Amino acid sequence: MTALPRxxxxxxACPACAVVPSAERxxxxxxxxxxxxxLSLPGAHCAACISTVESGLAALPGVRSAxxxxxxxxxxxxxxxxxxxxxLILALxxxxxxxxxxxxxxxxxxxxxxxxxELLMRLGVAGFSMMNxxxxxxxxxxxxxxxxxxxxxxxxxxxxxxxxxxxxxxxxRSAWTALKARRLGMDVPISLAIIxxxxxxxxxxxxxxHHAYFDAAVMLTFFLLAxxxxxxxxxxxxxxxxxxxxxxxxxxxxxxxxxxxxxLPISEVSVGDIVLVRPGGRMPVDGIVTKxxxxxxxxxxxxxxxxxxAGPGTVISAxxxxxxxxxxxxxTAAGKDSSLHRMADLVAxxxxxxxxxxxxxxxxxxxYSPGVHLLSFGAFATxxxxxxxxxxxxxxxxxxxxxxxxxxxxxLAVPAVVTAASxxxxxxxxxxxxxxxxxxxxxxxxxxxxxxxTLTLGMPEPTNLQDIPDExxxxxxxxxxxxxxxxxxxxxxxxxxxxxxxxxxxxPGYGIEGVWQGRRVRLGRAIWTGADPLDVTATYLxxxxxxxxxxxxxxxxxxxxxxxxxxxxxxxxxMLISGDAEGAVRDLAQRxxxxxxxxxxxxxxxxAAVARLSAQGHRVLMVGDGLNxxxxxxxxxxxxxxxxxxxxxxxxxxxVLLGQDMAPVGDATRIAAQATRRIKENFAISILxxxxxxxxxxVGLATPLAAALAMSLSSIxxxxxxxxxx
Amino acid sequence: MxxxxxxxxxxxxxxGIGLAAFFxxxxxxxxxxxxxxxxxxxxxxxxxxxKP
Numbered sequence: 001m002t003a004l005p006r007x008x009x010x011x012x013a014c015p016a017c018a019v020v021p022s023a024e025r026x027x028x029x030x031x032x033x034x035x036x037x038x039l040s041l042p043g044a045h046c047a048a049c050i051s052t053v054e055s056g057l058a059a060l061p062g063v064r065s066a067x068x069x070x071x072x073x074x075x076x077x078x079x080x081x082x083x084x085x086x087x088l089i090l091a092l093x094x095x096x097x098x099x100x101x102x103x104x105x106x107x108x109x110x111x112x113x114x115x116x117x118e119l120l121m122r123l124g125v126a127g128f129s130m131m132n133x134x135x136x137x138x139x140x141x142x143x144x145x146x147x148x149x150x151x152x153x154x155x156x157x158x159x160x161x162x163x164x165x166x167x168x169x170x171x172x173r174s175a176w177t178a179l180k181a182r183r184l185g186m187d188v189p190i191s192l193a194i195i196x197x198x199x200x201x202x203x204x205x206x207x208x209x210h211h212a213y214f215d216a217a218v219m220l221t222f223f224l225l226a227x228x229x230x231x232x233x234x235x236x237x238x239x240x241x242x243x244x245x246x247x248x249x250x251x252x253x254x255x256x257x258x259x260x261x262x263x264l265p266i267s268e269v270s271v272g273d274i275v276l277v278r279p280g281g282r283m284p285v286d287g288i289v290t291k292x293x294x295x296x297x298x299x300x301x302x303x304x305x306x307x308x309x310a311g312p313g314t315v316i317s318a319x320x321x322x323x324x325x326x327x328x329x330x331x332t333a334a335g336k337d338s339s340l341h342r343m344a345d346l347v348a349x350x351x352x353x354x355x356x357x358x359x360x361x362x363x364x365x366x367x368y369s370p371g372v373h374l375l376s377f378g379a380f381a382t383x384x385x386x387x388x389x390x391x392x393x394x395x396x397x398x399x400x401x402x403x404x405x406x407x408x409x410x411x412l413a414v415p416a417v418v419t420a421a422s423x424x425x426x427x428x429x430x431x432x433x434x435x436x437x438x439x440x441x442x443x444x445x446x447x448x449x450x451x452x453x454t455l456t457l458g459m460p461e462p463t464n465l466q467d468i469p470d471e472x473x474x475x476x477x478x479x480x481x482x483x484x485x486x487x488x489x490x491x492x493x494x495x496x497x498x499x500x501x502x503x504x505x506x507x508p509g510y511g512i513e514g515v516w517q518g519r520r521v522r523l524g525r526a527i528w529t530g531a532d533p534l535d536v537t538a539t540y541l542x543x544x545x546x547x548x549x550x551x552x553x554x555x556x557x558x559x560x561x562x563x564x565x566x567x568x569x570x571x572x573x574x575m576l577i578s579g580d581a582e583g584a585v586r587d588l589a590q591r592x593x594x595x596x597x598x599x600x601x602x603x604x605x606x607x608a609a610v611a612r613l614s615a616q617g618h619r620v621l622m623v624g625d626g627l628n629x630x631x632x633x634x635x636x637x638x639x640x641x642x643x644x645x646x647x648x649x650x651x652x653x654x655x656v657l658l659g660q661d662m663a664p665v666g667d668a669t670r671i672a673a674q675a676t677r678r679i680k681e682n683f684a685i686s687i688l689x690x691x692x693x694x695x696x697x698x699v700g701l702a703t704p705l706a707a708a709l710a711m712s713l714s715s716i717x718x719x720x721x722x723x724x725x726x
Numbered sequence: 727m728x729x730x731x732x733x734x735x736x737x738x739x740x741x742g743i744g745l746a747a748f749f750x751x752x753x754x755x756x757x758x759x760x761x762x763x764x765x766x767x768x769x770x771x772x773x774x775x776x777k778p
Contacts, residue, residue: 047765055771070762117752124752128745132738148730155734 037077037085038102039092040244044073049097056095057088072240074102102244116236119229122167126222129163130215134708137215141705153205153212160214164198167221170228184369186361186411192373193402194220200399203392211396216403216707223715224411231415234422234432241431242656253284253334269334277322277329279484279508287329289314293509294325295485299452299626304580306537307485309509309525319627319646323485325508357637359436360679361414368410376401379698393700400702404693409714413682416722421675424725429659430640430668437654439679440638441672443619447567448610448632450624451578451588454642455564455662456554460490460537464551472548474499476541479512479523487539487552488512488523511539519544536583553587557642559663564592566666573618577601577609579628607631623665625649640665671725678725682718689714 044053050068053075057066062080069076077088085101092099136152144152168191175191178184194217201212255264256274266284269275275285279294295307298320307323310316316329380398387393422432432438449455465473478498480488483506501514501521511524522542526533531540531547538551567574576597578585585599598609610632613620622629622636625645633639633652641653650656657664693710696702751757
């Protein structure tokens with residue numbers, strides 16, 4: 001790579017270099033370089049966006065250059081160290097673009113990138129020589145003879161042999177690994193066919209023979225590389241999107257060091273540090289509250305939608321959201337050691353219990369590889385016996401058998417379908433992270449949903465406003481407007497007119513109080529307002545003597561009803577397992593028409609429930625978002641999590657739902673079933689071609705022309721069949 | 727048939743030029759941002775004078 005040495009000297013050493021387009025391109029890629037800020041720019045979509053963003057950012061003091069990548073919807077900014085990310089995000093907001101910081105360290109696109117370029121280069125070489133060798137072969141097929149034929153064969157050899165050596169390397173390498181592990185993968189017969197076809201053709205050419213299979217060897221390499229490249233691209237797209245999700249979360253903690261508050265990345269926070277968490281902030285670490293009182297939203301960890309009280313001595317875990325008052329926390333575990341590690345054991349148990357899934361392609365290869373080798377060797381032995389020891393003829397036949405049966409179409413059959421299906425699902429907002437996820441999704445017969453954050457958004461909506469007297473409601477709204485507590489905000493948004501309440505004061509951890517018509521009024525927890533607690537999510541208003549309870553239900557995620565209905569219509573058994581209180585779970589289950597529901601499930605119970613279903617022979621699709629779902633996600637046959645899920649849950653799941661809408665889940669199972677059917681059809685087509693062509697090869701009638709025809713026809717048919725996906 | 731002696735090298739050469747161009751485009755990362763490049767050609771920012 002000539003580009004690499006330049007890369008190191010690009011950014012800061014010479015500012016003038018940044019102007020050179022190629023240097024700028026390189027710089028745009030070296031994301032991890034210092035002084036380089038990566039921002040995600042989901043709103044960028046047009047030519048005007050590029051110039052607006054680039055010139056707008058370049059006009060800021062301290063910014064050396066900015067480059068938009070429209071394909072990835074990112075902008076990379078080269079700036080002096082004094083320029084902070086917040087300034088850039090604010091500047092972009094003024095320009096009308098939403099921007100998010102990306103953790104450049106997590107975007108390791110370069111490695112997959114390099115592999116992709118390498119594959120593409122091999123594909124280009126194979127394509128070039130396929131065209132040329134094919135032109136020469138056409139002349140031979142149409143009857144070139146003697147010296148002309150020999151010359152054409154020699155030229156073909158000069159093109160084909162280096163090509164096979166260069167372009168075939170991915171197959172040779174993986175075949176070698178398979179052989180070392182004493183396995184017969186798909187790549188062993190592929191490599192054998194390519195090598196045997198090339199060497200036999202070389203030998204025939206040297207002897208002035210009639211048949212040379214250079215075109216077959218090169219075509220095989222080309223088609224199989226095309227399959228390999230498709231496969232790589234599908235994975236690379238999914239990986240980079242998943243990386244982007246992870247990189248969007250830049251965890252930081254406001255830490256007290258020597259009495260001064262400093263913002264530190266989570267990796268630099270250590271046990272015993274004092275961390276400040278503002279209302280609305282997510283707990284960056286595990287710890288114990290030392291000062292302040294507040295309420296905590298634990299829904300991501302436990303599934304409870306009801307906030308819990310926190311005061312000095314309360315143990316908090318990373319991922320909980322601080323709702324009302326500022327908290328000072330002494331760190332007991334940070335970073336990788338925090339609450340995630342408690343889940344790690346559960347996940348490990350679930351993983352060991354999971355049956356290893358063998359993909360359709362592997363199952364096909366397992367049947368197919370020994371068959372091909374036996375057939376080819378059988379042909380060799382039989383013809384040795386018939387011809388009385390004519391090795392040259394017998395080897396010719398066995399090479400022809402290997403070439404014809406070579407899994408050209410098989411190598412394309414799966415990647416083509418998976419690429420088509422993943423592309424289709426990606427446009428619907430589903431990201432397929434795992435190679436076999438589609439096939440597993442197609443087998444699902446039971447769907448288990450989590451409640452909070454999955455079927456619901458974790459955003460409460462008041463449900464009994466019509467039962468509350470107008471006067472009380474207006475007081476509640478006035479009190480609620482003063483708070484940032486989610487229940488209060490929902491009430492303020494839904495309530496309407498506000499009464500005149502003075503001396504508003506928020507009591508962290510309890511609620512808000514104020515003075516209305518000379519009376520002290522309170523909105524908050526049941527104990528504090530003197531009301532009788534209800535068994536659903538609620539907040540309480542006390543007007544001196546009378547008190548009212550406002551009940552809340554979680555807002556449904558858009559498309560949740562459609563998804564549940566679609567899954568039920570496909571004959572799948574839908575279940576709801578939540579860690580939340582019984583009342584809330586029952587209400588939701590009734591609203592969505594789910595009959596099987598469980599409330600108050602602990603993380604381990606969720607995983608156990610999924611494992612039990614699996615043991616009964618069900619194929620379970622788990623849809624969940626919280627840390628409490630992680631073990632269940634791993635235990636399930638296949639799993640989906642929304643993009644808003646905790647990082648751990650997203651990593652554990654096979655498919656990520658990118659948008660807010662839940663409806664694509666119903667489509668996903670349908671498309672997955674269709675894709676699996678196409679894969680099987682493609683296998684059938686390949687087998688059909690072999691059934692027709694192999695006898696011809698066995699009796700020794702297979703000419704290079706027949707091999708070329710069979711191979712290209714079957715490859716084209718399977719690709720077209722893959723594109724039929726709707 | 728002597729024409730073959732000219733035509734075959736010529737066709738190989740032309741193909742080779744194409745291959746070399748493909749290599750060049752790969753090494754120069756021409757496929758990093760296809761959408762951006764397609765749009766960038768439409769901007770009028772540097773129509774009157776080249777980018778400084």
